[in-house]
Structure formats: structure tokens, C-alpha cells
Amino acid sequence: MLSIKGLSKTFFPNTINEVKALRNVDLTLEAGSFTCIIGTNGSGKSTLLNAVAGTFVPDNGVITVDGTAIGGWTEYQRAKLIGRVFQNPFAGTAAEMSIAENIVMAMRRGQSRPLTRAVTTQAKKEIADKVCMLKMGLEDRLDNPIGTLSGGQRQALTLLMATWLKPKLLLLDEHTAALDPKSAAKVAELTRQIIRDEKLTALMVTHSMQQAIELPDRIVMMHRGQIVEDYQKEDKKRIRVPDLLDTFDRVQKKELFDESVMQLLAEQYV
Amino acid sequence: MNLIIGAFTIGLILSLLSVGMLISFKMIKFTDITVDGSITLGASTTAVLIMAGWSPWLASLVAFLAGMLAGSLTGILYTKFKIQEILAGILMMTALYSINLRIMGRSNIPMLDTKTVSDMPEQLLLQASGGETKMLLSGWQVSLIDLAVFFSSLILVVLISWLLYRFLLTHFGTVLRATGNNVQMVRAQGVNNNKMIIFSLALSNGLVALSGSLLAQYQGFADVQMGIGMMVWGLASIIIGEALVGKPGIGVTIAGAILGTILFRLLIAIALRWGLNPNDLKLVTAAFVFAALVAPGFFKSYSQKIFKSRKHA
């Protein structure tokens, strides 16, 4: 469903702040699979997600969603194919507008915006039915400004909005990281439920090892702009949190293994 | 009484300015200074066209379109060329000063005995009164012509506001409002936020120019200086409107802007009647807007200080 080939991006090239955020990354997601990207800070995991979302233009590489190369598409053009949930719970909704108005906008994601009334009785009924599923009692508050809701509620609604029209690809950028633990658990559970029920193809970035173990079918680990580990199918099933930590440890060890270490081992490792 | 009707009429005409500014300032949260230029643009275009014998309706429409053009240029400066919003507005406003002079060919055009959009209601009213030019309204003598202008402005403003209200409730209008709220969200919904900004500024300045057009027809002249300070007047009206109606739905907000403008004009009429020097008017308006902008924050921090000192005590 998503195919990334040879994706590279260097920020601030040829300056002292040069960051090779992505180095020749290849990644293919099968339709209906749920993949999680984990990695240290600055490993390039969010950069990869943003490259797919179209926030910036990569230096090299081809991104294909559902067979269409979207390299030349702007961020809003990609929204036709891609649903997104952001880390900031306030980023996915318009605070001063009502719940119904926010959702109505998501009901035409990537489509034309005709000059007909947006929030009709019909639409409201449809919204109430689906919002009911969140079990947050929001169906009775559809006309309230969304800014009056908690971060967890807003993030749940953002998730609902991003998946209202079945996206070819759902991008989740640490979408539970800014929530309190209880809300985070609820939103994580909702994520799992929606992705499973709608058979969505999803790519999630997370800091939480626990989430990476529990939610997806596949875990991709990034380090220094490269994919260093890819656990899928059978491998994924046996992976536990300590294994992930071990892998991080191994990756870091490789990092510390420099030429002086080689010299050292040549002398002492017989 | 004539004075009051006059104030009401000017208030109604300028409420199109306030409503236009509502779109840029409140809906997409864009501090648009083009307004000072585009209101004059509306007036100058109308004056020239009417003097050239055009129908006042057609002239008003052209004024509206000219305003839209000016607004969209500001939008393009901002979105395509990444110029800061205030600077984009200043550039456009400055450019419009020369353009207005070019259009008019001189610094002002008097329009005596020309047709205006209120001609038809005037005729109707005169016919109905059997040729009388004045009538008694609850003991006051009122000029039928003034009354006709008042009513035609009222009908026009109500009609335009209603159309705008319906528009803002459509799918398109909804994303327009969201653009001022959360650009990232709007983009994630597949909307070209730059286009929305350009369109909003066009619509906003179109309404402002239409306001200028009607003002020129009512006053009977267009002047290259007439736009100076109009943005602040509009802002003052919006603030009064907000104070009147609070911050509920869109319909009420629009109605609030209209009422605010009328009330503001009445206050000015009264102040002038009481002997306020017209030259001080803009200073007083600016002081008022300053007070309105600063007061809420000031009171808040003041009450916080009291609260804090109590806590410490």
C-alpha cells in the first residue's frame, strides 16, 4: 500500500548543523498492515512520517501510495489518500468550531467543498451515531466548541476524523505521547479497534515500547536515519519489551565500535 | 431626526466594511491593512464609472470586483511570496493610493445630480406619497429621499449579510472559518489553505470596496483621502459589536458587527453634535480601540495580582 524507496533527506546541508535525517530508507507496507516505527530521539522516525505526509520535500527517493507516486504532491493533495493524527492533541481539530463542524470537514477529506449547507440534520445524525462509539458522551455535545474538550477527547475525535473516509494510509505521529496515561491508554485502544475494524494500513511513530509491542503487526526500528531492525510476522510475535531494549543496546554498541576498538580487539581478542 | 437617519444610513453602509473585516480579522485571523486602500478603491471606481454614465448598480458591482482583486493580490503577496501579513497589507494599501489617484485622475470627484442605487426606491416612494418630498414620521418631518436611501441601504445590507451567513455555513464556508483556527488541520483535510486565505481576503476587500462605493454614492463624492483610518473604525465597530452580542454563532456575530457599526456612528454623531472637533475624531477612535484591546488583559492581570497578594497574605 505504501512503498518508500531510497528516501534521503539532509537538513542544513554543508553547515555545521548538518543533519542526515534520512539515509536511503526503503520501506514497504502491505495493505491492511499496522506498522510501528520506534527509535531514539533524532533517529529520523518522525522525519520519515513527515516525508510521507508531504511536510517537506525529500532530497531523493520515491514514495508511492496505492500505486501512485506522490512525490510531487503537496501536503493537502496527499490528504486525499492519507489520514493523519498529530502528537499535539490540539493540532488535529479547529478549537473554536463545534464538534459537528470539525467532523463535517473530515467527512469530505480531500474532496470538493460545495456551496451547500455543511451541518445538516442528516449529517448530525450520522455524526452522533459514530461519535457514540467513543463512549465519551460527546454525541450530546455536538454543537459545543471542540476547544472545550480534554486532550484525550480531542485526540479521539481527531482519530475518528482521520479515518472517517477510509484512508489508503493512516499516519499516527506519537499521537498518545502528550496525553495523560489514562487517556493515552484509551486512545491507544481506540486506535487498535479502528485499524482492526476498518482494516486500515497504518504507520505509527511511538516512544512507548509497550505500545510498540501491543498495537501493531510489525515493528521497524530506526537509528541515525536508517532502518536497523524490522520485526514482522513470526518475529514480531515473540518480541517483548526487553528484546526491544536489547536491540537498542546492540545498535548503540555498534555505534561505539570505532577503529580504536578494532585496534584494541586486534591486540587482545585472540 | 434627519441627523439620526443620516447616522443610521452611514452606519449601515459602513457595516459592510465591518462585515468584510470580520472575514479577514475574525474568520481567518489576518490583520489586513489593505482595507484603507480598498474602501477608497470602491469609491473612486464607482465615482468614475457613474460620471461616465454607467448604471450605479453596474458601477457598484465593478467596485466590488475591484476590491476583490486588491484583496487577492494581498493574499498572493502573503502566501506565494511569503511576505508578512502586515507588510503585505501596507504594500497593497500604498500601491492603491497611487492607483486611486490614477483612476480618478485627481484627488476628488464630486458627483452632483448623478444616479445612485437608491434612485429606484426614491421614485417608488415619491410616487406613493403623490409627489410630496417630505412626510411626517411620529411628529418629525422627514425627507423622503433620505428615507429611501436608508431603506435601500438596509435592504442591501441585510441581503448581503444573509448571503454571507448562508455562505459561511456551507462546506466551503466551514473550511474557510477553520483556516483561521488551525491551518495544519485544514491542510490535513485536503484543503489548500493558501487558496482559502486568498479567497477570504478577496471577499473581505470586495465587501469593503462595496461599502466605499455606496459611501461615495451617499456622500456624493469620492476622495483619495477617505480611506485613512477606516480600518480602525471598522475594528472599533467590530469590538462594540462583540461587546453587544458576546461570542456565539456566526449569524449573531455578523448582526453584532452591523449593530456595532451603527451604534458607533450614532455615538460619533452625538459627539460631533456636542462639539467634538472632527479633526480629533480619529484620535478618539484610536484611543477607544486601544482601550478596548488592552482593557480585558489589564483587568485580568490586575485581578490576578489581587488574588496573588491575597494568597500570600
Added chain:
Amino acid sequence: MEIHAKKINQQLLITVNGRLDASWSDYFTDAFLAFIRNGEHQFVLDAKALSFLSSAGIRSLVRITKELRTVEGSMHIFNATEFVAGTLRTTGFGDWLLDEIPAELKHQNLQPEQNALPENLFLLDKNASLSLKTHTNWKPWQLVKTTDSETMQFPADSYALGIGSPSASGKLFGDFMVVGGHVAYQSPEEKSRPDFLLPIEAYIPEMEVIQSLRTEGSFSHLWRFAPDADKSAFTIAELAGQALSLTHAEMSAFVILAEIDGLVGAHLIQSPALRQAENSPAFPEIRDWLSFSGERVFVGEQAMIFGVVSQHNTTMNNDLLIPLPSMPTLAAHLHAAVFPYQPLQNGELNLKQQLDKFFNGPPPKALMHLIDDQRPEAGLGQSSLIRGAMWCGKVIGKENKL
């Protein structure tokens, strides 16, 4: 809750003030486990100010007693209030209670405090020694030939280290060590954890070995080491030097069981048998063959180390003994297996019993070849240990097998 501890003779007098209930039991347990980790195994609890004891508190005491049982320690309670004593009696733990204040504590002020260091030396068998066999058919990084490997059996008196593969695993040559016939082996795959082969009944562990230092025999000395005010940890060079001086030998073999202050080491992550080229792998390819710990690792875990050390430049020269950069007069080779921490009993320890305990407990976390990292600036130093036991013996009769 407040916990105060005072060392009197071999006993630690603990005074507890407060309630031992569900909200304090974890804190109480952790405090006690820390005492045990510090080598305190005999406890007397003054419960005069312990006002309440809930079942969570009893569970905590049971946990501590269990831990103490593994090190033959003890815990007794005196001065208990009626409530606390009653609770303990009704729950069947009345035997923890002392009727009166222990005599030695009564006169505590009269007796001078003795040196609390558990450091000690035991002579196990004055005549014990070990024989050495060196197997160096394979030299890094030659191609591994079939003739390089030898199938070795490791009976109960064998202690060895080297590179080999369990006979059934084919050519998966990785680092291994043998302690008293117990084999710990690090499979040469990046993701895999160490495995082990145990001598069960008639089975004798067997390895295909391409390189090894192998000793057979028994140890003559046991040295118990623990930190004191001047010294917080013991480096590998110090311990190896101690082994040589205790055994008065040019070459010694030793087994160490100890709490880790930090290990520095490397291990194979790809079997040398897979190598196609004759030359040694260059940088950065070497990173796919060897893993280096990169920092001081496994702090607080338990290490089981086998090593052979010799005075450098003696007649006992050996290809597999490498001069220690931090003490160039010594040449040594050490492999370490890392187990989750468990406390060691004080006093004289039986190596066989300890081996059974460790190899039947949780599996080892890692196995590595210890490195003395004295690189300028970046150097991580030597591996070092906090407290533990070292069995050592003299190595005689050098016998090189080619």
C-alpha cells in the same frame, strides 16, 4: 517508617520505628535486601517501636527470610510489642521471636566493635593444582578448516575458555567457558542469548573447539573479597595478581563469582566458519563479526569468570595469554558469564554447590571475552568487581597441542 542499622559483632541490629503495613512493606523489603547485598546476613530486629504489623508486612518478612536462607543467614525479632508478637504467633512465625535481648547485644557497650570486613582466605587443599592444555589450531582470522576443530568432552574437573561450538550445532563457533564441567556458550548470532550445557547424570558436555585454554584439576585457595572504606572495587588485574601470589605460581587458573562493578568485553557475533576471505575483516566490516560492550556494562549483576594468568615473559609463555595493558607484568585470558544478581553466603563457599545454584537458576544474560581497555581518553578501563569469591590454583605442566 525509620530504619536504623548498627553492626555489633557479626550481627546487624536493626531498629524499626513505625508501621509495617502495605504502604511501607516494599520500602522495608528493599532496605533489607540492600543490607543483604552489602554482605550482612545475620539480623536482629529491635521491634520496640514497631507499632503495627499487617499481613503485607509479614509477607515482606517472609521474603527476607527466604533470601537469607539462600545464604544461610538469619533474622530474629526481640522487644516486640504485644500486638506484633501476637500477630507473628497466630500466623505461625512465632519462632522468629526472641524472648529476651540477645546477650551479646546487652553488653554491646562493653565489647569493642570488631572489624566488620568479611574478607577472608581459606586453604582448600594445599596440594591441589591444575594441568593445562592449549588448543590453537585456528588463528584469527584464518579460514576455518575441518582439521582446526577438535571434539572435546568436559568432565566435572575441567575448567576452560575459548571458541567453540556445541557438537550438535554444526559450525556455530562462538565464545565459551567451562567451569567444573558446566559449559556456558555464546551463540555467534547478534540477537541470541548465551546457552549452556550441563552435566546431568551420565552426560558429559561436549564441544567442537577451534581455540581453547583448558585446565583440569582442582583449586587450592578460596579468597573472599569485599570492599572497605579505602577500596570500592577490585580490578581484574588485581584479582589475577592475587591468584598468582596466593598460589606462589608462575601461572594460575581461577574462578570468580562476584557482584559486578562494570565489565568491558567483546564476543563473536558471527561464526568464523562463515568467513570467506583469508584476511582479517577491516573497519567497519569488523562490526559484523565482533561486538564490543562499548561501555562498562552489567553493573550490579553477578559475574562468573574463568581465567588463566601468568607472569609475563616466563617459561610459561602461551599464545593465548595476552599481556594486560594496565599491568604489563601479567598476561591473562578471561571469559565472563553474567547471571542475574543473587547474594552469596559469607564465609567458606563450596564451588560445586554454587555452580549448581547458578546454572539451575535464571539463565546467563551474556558471555564475553574480557578486554583491558586502556585506549587514551576513550578507554573504559578494566573490568572490576565489588564483592565475591575467587577460587584459584596453580597451573603446572605446560602441554601444547598443535
